[in-house]
Amino acid sequence: MASTNDPGAAPAVAAGTKVAIVMGSDSDLPIMQKCLDTLREFGVPAAIHVMSAHRSPRAVAEYATRAAERGLEVLICAAGGAAHLAGVVAAHTALPVLGVPMPSKYLSGKDSLYSTVQMPAGIPVATFAIGEPGAANAGLFAVQILARNDARLRAKLAAHKEKLAQGVRDKDAALQAAAKKHA
Ligand code: C2R
Numbered sequence: 001m002a003s004t005n006d007p008g009a010a011p012a013v014a015a016g017t018k019v020a021i022v023m024g025s026d027s028d029l030p031i032m033q034k035c036l037d038t039l040r041e042f043g044v045p046a047a048i049h050v051m052s053a054h055r056s057p058r059a060v061a062e063y064a065t066r067a068a069e070r071g072l073e074v075l076i077c078a079a080g081g082a083a084h085l086a087g088v089v090a091a092h093t094a095l096p097v098l099g100v101p102m103p104s105k106y107l108s109g110k111d112s113l114y115s116t117v118q119m120p121a122g123i124p125v126a127t128f129a130i131g132e133p134g135a136a137n138a139g140l141f142a143v144q145i146l147a148r149n150d151a152r153l154r155a156k157l158a159a160h161k162e163k164l165a166q167g168v169r170d171k172d173a174a175l176q177a178a179a180k181k182h183a
Contacts, residue, residue, distance in 0.1 A: 038139030064092035
């Protein structure tokens with residue numbers, strides 16, 4: 001039976017938006033800001049919504065079911081605790097679903113990790129690290145998926161890797177200089 005406070009109306013998707021972030025609660029936003037920042041760095045626009053498989057199940061089912069026809073290509077789901085959101089989204093779409101386990105108060109995010117990663121065979125959720133590293137990497141992975149058909153994104157990814165390597169070289173050079181000073 002339809003619940004009156006969960007009418008299941010899926011929000012529209014702006015033209016050209018290929019990535020959506022769905023969070024179980026607005027309390028997940030401080031962590032998922034890293035994901036937004038990463039996507040922004042690559043110039044990839046993303047829709048972002050609060051929707052819960054537990055608290056607004058019809059809205060989640062509707063959004064996931066219609067995601068592909070609305071032009072979305074990657075869905076990133078963030079949830080904490082009994083984190084069923086990514087799995088439920090994946091149950092309703094053939095689009096790639098990336099799951100980001102949120103840190104949780106009582107079990108430090110292990111509950112979120114296990115409930116996101118331990119999907120039954122047949123419904124994959126690509127699961128990332130707990131918290132901010134996972135949020136950033138999910139954004140990056142979404143960019144990598146889109147880059148398969150986008151040379152501009154491939155060039156940006158190459159520049160990103162070079163920047164990482166340069167950062168390591170800089171740190172090593174600083175370490176060698178400090179060691180020389182104290183020799
Ligand atoms: P509140 O801060 O709103 O109480 O939420 C959210 O992702 C959040 O991390 C606490 C935590 O509950 C999570 N939540 C889920 C789902 N919906 C909300 N795991 C879901 O559908 O899986």
